[in-house]
Amino acid sequence: MDDKARTSTAATVSDVQAWTATSRRSFLRTVATGVAAAATLGGAAGAQQKPGAQNDVHLSQIDAATEVPLKTPGPFLAPGKRIGFAIVGLGRLSLDQILPAFATSKYCKPVALVSGDAEKGRKLAAQYGIPDDHVTDYAGYEKLKGMPGVDAIYIVLPNSMHKEFVLRGAAIGKHILCEKPMATSVADCEAMIDACKKANVKLMIAYRQQYEAMNRTLGEAVKSGKLGKLRSMLATNSQNEGDPTQWRLNRALAGGGCIPDVGIYCLNAARFLSGEEPDEVFATTLQPKDDPRFKEVESHCSFVLRFPSGFIATCTTAYDVHRSTFLRLEGTERWGEMSPAFGYHGSKLRFSQLNEAKKEEVVEPSIPDKDQFATEMDHFAECVMTGREPRTPGAEGLQDHRVVDAIYQSAATGRSVRIAAPAGPTRGPELPPME
Ligand code: NAD
Numbered sequence: 353m354d355d356k357a358r359t360s361t362a363a364t365v366s367d368v369q370a371w372t373a374t375s376r377r378s379f380l381r382t383v384a385t386g387v388a389a390a391a392t393l394g395g396a397a398g399a400q401q402k403p404g405a406q407n408d409v410h411l412s413q414i415d416a417a418t419e420v421p422l423k424t425p426g427p428f429l430a431p432g433k434r435i436g437f438a439i440v441g442l443g444r445l446s447l448d449q450i451l452p453a454f455a456t457s458k459y460c461k462p463v464a465l466v467s468g469d470a471e472k473g474r475k476l477a478a479q480y481g482i483p484d485d486h487v488t489d490y491a492g493y494e495k496l497k498g499m500p501g502v503d504a505i506y507i508v509l510p511n512s513m514h515k516e517f518v519l520r521g522a523a524i525g526k527h528i529l530c531e532k533p534m535a536t537s538v539a540d541c542e543a544m545i546d547a548c549k550k551a552n553v554k555l556m557i558a559y560r561q562q563y564e565a566m567n568r569t570l571g572e573a574v575k576s577g578k579l580g581k582l583r584s585m586l587a588t589n590s591q592n593e594g595d596p597t598q599w600r601l602n603r604a605l606a607g608g609g610c611i612p613d614v615g616i617y618c619l620n621a622a623r624f625l626s627g628e629e630p631d632e633v634f635a636t637t638l639q640p641k642d643d644p645r646f647k648e649v650e651s652h653c654s655f656v657l658r659f660p661s662g663f664i665a666t667c668t669t670a671y672d673v674h675r676s677t678f679l680r681l682e683g684t685e686r687w688g689e690m691s692p693a694f695g696y697h698g699s700k701l702r703f704s705q706l707n708e709a710k711k712e713e714v715v716e717p718s719i720p721d722k723d724q725f726a727t728e729m730d731h732f733a734e735c736v737m738t739g740r741e742p743r744t745p746g747a748e749g750l751q752d753h754r755v756v757d758a759i760y761q762s763a764a765t766g767r768s769v770r771i772a773a774p775a776g777p778t779r780g781p782e783l784p785p786m787e
Contacts, residue, residue: 402784403459403737404429423787428458435733436463436501438486438526440493440517441509442472445531449696450508451480453725459733460726463501466493493517497524504736506558506729507531510605511612515540522551529732531558533616533756534749536607541753545746556732556742557749560724561617561694562624563731565786566701569717570681570688571625573703579683582626582663587618587679589694590670596645601671609649611637612756615669617694619759620752621679622657622665624779629751630657630665634768635759643672655759658768697721731783741780751778 402408404427413421437460439446454462464486467473473487486502488495496502504527507517515535521528528548534557535541548555561567574582591614599605600613623629635655639646651672657665670676680689688703700716707713735742751774758769 402427403734404433425787426458431461434459434461435503435736436461437529437729438464438466438496438499438502438505440466440490440505440507440521441513442467442469442476443508446508447476449725450506450729451476453723453729454480455726456723457726457733458730459737460729464488464496464499466490466496493520494524496521496526503527504529504554504732510599511607512536512605515544518544518555519547522547522553522555525551525553527554527732527736529556529558529729530749532620532749532752533607533612534746534753536612538750538753538757541746541750545750548746554732554735554742555746556735557744557746558728559620559624559744559748560728561621562744563727563783564699564724565719565722566690566699567621567625568783568786569701569719570690571627573686573688574625574681574683575627578686578703579681579688580685582661582681582683584663584682585622585625585665585667585680586682587621587665587693588668588670588676589614589617590668590673590676592674593645593671596647601645601647601649603648606649608756608760609639609646609651609653610669610671611650611653611655611759612753614671614694615653615655615667615759616752616756618665618667618669618679619655619657619755620748621693622659622667623751623755625681626659626661626663626665628659628661628663629773629778630659630755630771631773632658632768632770633755633758633762635762636766637760637763640672645671650763653759653763655762657755696724735780743780743783745778745780747774747776747778750774 408427409424411424415422439450439462442465451462454460462480462482465473465477465482466488468489470487470489474484477484477487486499496505505521507514507528507530509517511533514530518528518530535544544555573579590610593600601609606613633655635653637650638652639650643651652670654668677692677694679693680687686703686705690699690701693699698721701719702714702716704712704714732742734740755771758771762769
């Protein structure tokens with residue numbers, strides 16, 4: 353067996369759990385003795401059996417105790433037992449990330465495609481083993497109701513179209529995973545939540561970062577007090593848009609510019625990593641008059657979120673700078689950062705701390721770069737199979753939208769804007785422990 357492959361699997365999991373559960377010294381001891389730390393990140397949720405658990409297979413450890421124990425992945429569900437997804441909208445995200453992610457998913461399979469381009473639909477169906485009669489256009493969306501094997505719908509359309517396709521999907525009784533941002537107005541978010549509730553179907557917003565191991569490790573470090581008292585966050589998520597005719601620069605389709613598209617990652621991170629809700633925001637935006645890309649939407653925004661505990665998040669987002677992604681949480685005892693952050697792959701997590709000689713050092717837990725879309729889809733599939741509420745239900749998307757509205761209001765008035773607390777919890781139950 354390839355040694356590289358070995359280190360990139362099980363070693364990293366014990367690294368993560370050990371770091372969050374133990375001191376630096378015991379972290380090293382834990383890795384050295386090859387004993388996975390007992391820490392779990394999910395509390396009671398960890399007790400739940402995984403789908404297909406009766407078929408889980410364990411192999412004996414053949415390496416010495418000095419090596420990191422290997423873990424066989426799985427259990428995977430057989431094709432006939434998996435949750436069947438219809439993918440709606442065959443653009444970049446669907447083709448480049450979501451459809452390929454089914455190959456590493458444990459519980460999901462693609463069974464139908466919805467596209468305005470019949471030829472593209474047929475070609476992709478051929479690649480993914482989907483029958484031609486499981487490809488339909490937007491007008492034929494309701495055909496999904498009677499299509500064998502379609503349990504869930506994944507909506508990957510421009511933002512302002514999410515509402516219509518969630519409502520139509522709920523009306524035909526399908527569970528719905530919807531891309532972020534949830535919609536383009538608070539009223540649309542509320543209508544989507546209501547429709548899914550009335551139809552008794554699940555609605556999850558695809559906040560992939562909340563399911564990703566480095567983000568979860570950072571969140572656990574906050575929760576367990578490893579960072580001390582959380583004081584501040586600095587974050588940026590920016591990129592340089594090209595084609596001025598694309599929907600992302602069209603207000604009616606996108607709902608705004610960089611703020612709802614990429615700035616939302618900083619906003620959502622500040623909320624889920626702190627576990628608090630902001631009660632005030634101050635923001636300033638830029639919309640250059642001489643740049644044809646920004647006739648309708650902002651190119652740039654900086655916003656400062658205040659939280660009830662005194663925690664402050666300072667965020668920047670842009671559509672007119674070279675890709676720049678970073679997140680640092682600052683606590684009284686340590687900082688934890690991801691740089692790069694927010695991407696599909698290649699994030700790096702680091703923590704600062706004083707070592708035993710009272711010297712500053714930076715530790716970088718080694719965490720596997722798993723497919724974030726497979727992880728997120730598998731969580732949704734588990735919720736559909738078990739009836740559990742997703743970790744990021746509609747209420748999570750709605751709350752981000754309420755804050756986005758306050759950001760725009762602050763930028764328009766030049767004043768800070770108060771944000772009322774959400775009506776109830778915005779997230780579902782804690783996730784089970786990381787694998
Ligand atoms: P895209 O432009 O590449 O694809 C959009 C698809 O919608 C295309 O197939 C297009 O033909 C179709 N479409 C249907 N009606 C349209 C219309 N009126 N105008 C324009 N396109 C129309 O976009 P994308 O990058 O795939 O984004 C789709 C959704 O996914 C958005 O909500 C976006 O915010 C989200 N997204 C999420 C992530 C993530 O990391 N979770 C990353 C990228 C995009």
